[in-house]
Amino acid sequence: MTEANPVILAVSARRGHHFSKTPQLSIRLVEGEGVDGDGHRGVTVKHRSRARFNPTLPNLRQVHLVHSELFDELRAQGYELAAGDIGENVLTRGIDLLGLPMGTRLLLGREAVVEVTGLRNPCIQMDRFREGLMQATLARAEDGSLIRKAGVMSVVVSAGDVRPGDPIAIELPAEPHQPLKPV
Template identity: 40%
Template sequence: MATPSVHSTHLSRTHTFSKVYTPSVNLLAGVGVQGDCHSGQTIKHQPQRASNPSLPNLRQVHLIPYELFLEPSVKIFSVQPGELGENITTWGIDLLGLSKGTYLYFGAGNDAPVVQVTGLRMPGKGIERHKKGLLEKLVVNVQGGGGGVSYKAGIMGIVMKGGKVETGDMIRVVQPKGTKTALVPV
């Protein structure tokens, strides 16, 4: 796989489905992407917020691999980075294969921003409203091994150390020691 890096960065100040490209985003520790509608210490995701607005925000940063947009089943929808609501589009990382608790270090040096992976993004009805038929490409029934469902709409994380993340930044992946904990929707 390619050297892990930031393909692009995106944000939206309002609860629109897609986010707008920006050359960089500023991460705030314990809060999320500065200026983004999903930043905050408590949950900002509207369906979850409606049921319990005091839940901790485990969805401060949304990441999607650029490789998803290249998959033939997704490519036919002409979906572009930022269009599915992610803050950071990555390149060269199997995001869905990471363990819960994995640390992602953006850029170089001791002051690199750090995001800790909390879980999967469960694709919802907004994806179907955005592009009819796309939701079934992002929620895939797994064959064999007891079945189940695979969610392909990216992962979520919390900001452990703030700082600037720019398009082109390298990403260092540090998996937690010990037993791997599979990602589940948050």
Template identity: 50%
Template sequence: MTASVLAVHLSPTHSFSKARRDQITLVAGRGVEGDAHCGETVRHRSRVAADPTQPNLRQVHLIHRELFDVLAHAGYRVLPGELGENITTDGLAVLELPEGTRLHIGPALITVTGLRNPCQQINSFAPGLLKQVLRRGENGRIERLAGIMGVIDRGGTVRPGDEVRVELPARPHRPLERV
């Protein structure tokens, strides 16, 4: 199966969910044009409060459509964009990608920086949902299932239906950590 873009989203405000769009424009070194999180330095409020000069390693947020199937099985109806992602993928195991993976989507190029660290805000969207996307695995380690973050190396327009081509980094691969 070829990986592809299922849907794209943005929000000009720091709202939890993002509105579906026909296309989004990725801007190199900044993020999604028109999105509240677009910028060279951090834009997430908690990170700005800690140190507003930090580089923005969370310029674009991707979630795999398959997560919604897992959540539905647990009794949660979640649609693309509702968890705040910019790009919903289909057929791509995003959580299994190593740090530094490059994703070619249409003309754009994204470098994966790490895992999204879901926060308590997710329970405001649906009570109990945080326990579904932030949990302890069988090995006792914390599992973060709410998607991945990346930076834009080459900008361009991304649309639903665009193919996602994966370019793995050189070995040894480093597992994704929270960013």
């Protein structure tokens, strides 16, 4: 569900390769690269396992967005999470990130624009952070297909500063819409 006024609740970044990120007063998105000062910033893939496979692949995971409604769901299961805990750069409220089609553009604040590239695939690092968390971010649809709930990944289309409290505007791609897949 997307509300009338989706908003950014928190922004996070962290130098180096770490699972969790540190909440910030603001982050700067750099066109074609990601979050300034973040370990996953770059034109080519920065995710360690993917970089070992092929370090020349494009970085489709420059900015990680998570809907805070997931934190509400996980809290009901006994998982207390804070902004940045599961590696997200942008924590949102009031937008159905998982329901967006591939290629959706999100205006974050006044000038930064990201394009959604796909779903985050929950990994074993989640269980290393909190036992059972990976499974808690997965579900099964009625048809048996896997539902990944750990947020979406995106690339930076237009640079800009992003802060908690900034609005989010949604620009859907031309139809036919393609559902998100893991990246």
